[in-house]
Amino acid sequence: MQNFEFYNPTRIIFGKGTTASLAEHVPVDARVLILYGGASAEKNGTLAEVRAALQGRTVREFGGIAPNPTYETLMRAVAAIRADKLDFLLAVGGGSVIDGTKFIAAAVDYEGDPWEILTSSGANVTRAVPFGTVLTLPATGSEMNSFSVITRAQTREKLAFGSPYVFPRFSVLDPTRTCSLPLRQVANGVVDSFVHVIEQYLTYPAGGMAQDRFAEGLLLSLIEIGPRLVAQTDSYDLRANFMWIATLALNGLIGAGVPQDWATHVIGHELTARYDIDHARTLAIVLPSMLRVRREAKRDKLLQYAQRVWNLHAGSEDERIDAAIAKTEAFFESLGIPTRLSAYTIGADEIDALVTQLEAHGMTALGEDQAVTLDISHRVLEAAL
């Protein structure tokens, strides 16, 4: 096992009817900004519940934080917070609203150009406005980690940052708040969580026994509930499990002490930046090809994945690896998520431009072993046509 530090102070308040508990968790004398995305938070009643819980407090609102939140929009929130001297943020939504809120929290008191928060990957952050979250879309894990991905619309850049100052103080996870989610978002969330686990698991053996077992447990659970979630949207039990699994998939736990990959995410980010494909859908395109192209480097873990996750015991090693990758692909497709670039009418002539984007963003040595060069990324994209 590798040496590691694990620290995660976010308080999770989980279950039916827990939104009302905001009254306890938001400081009484706080000047609060509620941040949200589109009309759904209003329509499904979550915002009304949040407002009711905070009645009597000083509360402002900032809506319109769209998927793949942009620096430009977020800076308008920063200006509003400074102008109104607000001192507590409450993100109501999914990963985009929470990621956006993290950036805003770090930017409000940042000395200098806040874009540096992203170009320094968060290293320059020394404080942040405290914030909590009310999660309505399980997928990114942002509700219990200190990471954030922000897009600059102007330059089509999608950059990540992390800082111990941007852990949410608390996150309210009420599964009933997810029951009105469109199926497309549920399916996306399942794939996103699945690939989060894979990025921390499918590398090379590092002797992290609990980490491997936990990762496998999350994958097995997602495989079990994925198709049922998409078919049966009103099951509290399924929604509750999905919500907690998606949080555990990226809260630092399963990745502590083991190598991590993230090449699939980085290449996926370029697809989103260029074609505006949903984040999760880019992962479903890139991951199977990545596993095929990188099968030698990942051989031992692919065999473990085949055995423990897909229960594949028959055939040669290579047959089991092929079968495990095919099953991964079939799982994504069973959720209605395509696994090929062609599904988005992206052809071979686009690949050079995507690789040029990777190069421009310095993404020239990706993966757990930094062996995913631009050349390898090119091959991965070709294999995904």
Add this chain to the structure above:
Amino acid sequence: MQNFEFYNPTRIIFGKGTTASLAEHVPVDARVLILYGGASAEKNGTLAEVRAALQGRTVREFGGIAPNPTYETLMRAVAAIRADKLDFLLAVGGGSVIDGTKFIAAAVDYEGDPWEILTSSGANVTRAVPFGTVLTLPATGSEMNSFSVITRAQTREKLAFGSPYVFPRFSVLDPTRTCSLPLRQVANGVVDSFVHVIEQYLTYPAGGMAQDRFAEGLLLSLIEIGPRLVAQTDSYDLRANFMWIATLALNGLIGAGVPQDWATHVIGHELTARYDIDHARTLAIVLPSMLRVRREAKRDKLLQYAQRVWNLHAGSEDERIDAAIAKTEAFFESLGIPTRLSAYTIGADEIDALVTQLEAHGMTALGEDQAVTLDISHRVLEAAL
């Protein structure tokens, strides 16, 4: 899944050579009390390493916190801290030293008789002196939770308390610090961790998919490494996995949102209080009998345990349950830990007195369903003769 809150702000610093990092994690201007147990911390070099890391700070020491730490001893530490105006505690040792330090931390500024901390189960605690830990004996999970068990020597009472104020600020987990542990303590630690997981898992189905998978993952790992740990004491990899698994077994995670039992622990505490049997060894005596006596209430989870943990698929339901319990027993025995009261020459004539102790401590309705009455406890002890 049940509603739950999960909160665990302890920072884990894990790996080879991490003791030196104490210098970063103990506040520079703190007046520190190092607390430890017997001679082993001195002999194996851990104390020397701790002292070196804190060189230049104001540091006092308090040794002699024995297994099953007593109120009487701990109150002497409280007096020393008050007299010397110390403001940061550093527990160096295993669960006993850490549990003792938690009580001390809560008692220093407690207004009233500190014994009330235990009789109120911690509800009366409103603050605590901050503390960190350097773990030398994986077993109890105390290094990453807010619970503590204390004994009153005078009355032979063993009582537990918990409070969010007694989470360690940080815990240093350096597996190399465990390489000189006596085999008896390693074996005890494996059993202790194993039963911690069982208490949070083997109850009734509550639809906590990730919780179940995580619990099963920890049990599978302990079964895999237990015998090797006892045979091969110098493997860093085994020690590291054991250390992290023991922490994960009782840091609140696997028990969040699911029912918990703890009847085995409560009955075990009476065995320790009366006969001074090592804590883990009492669990190995009580658990198999508890599972036999409670097999109907635990039927569904026993079947799941048989299948997923022991890979038992053949035979009738009852045969699989019998086999799973027998395998659990055999696992403990394989570590050199007896599973019968007779191994400690405790006979049937002692059972009434033990049940009277349980009654005196108000332990009349134990277990996930409060169905373990004094009568059931009597039967469990009889079945363990």
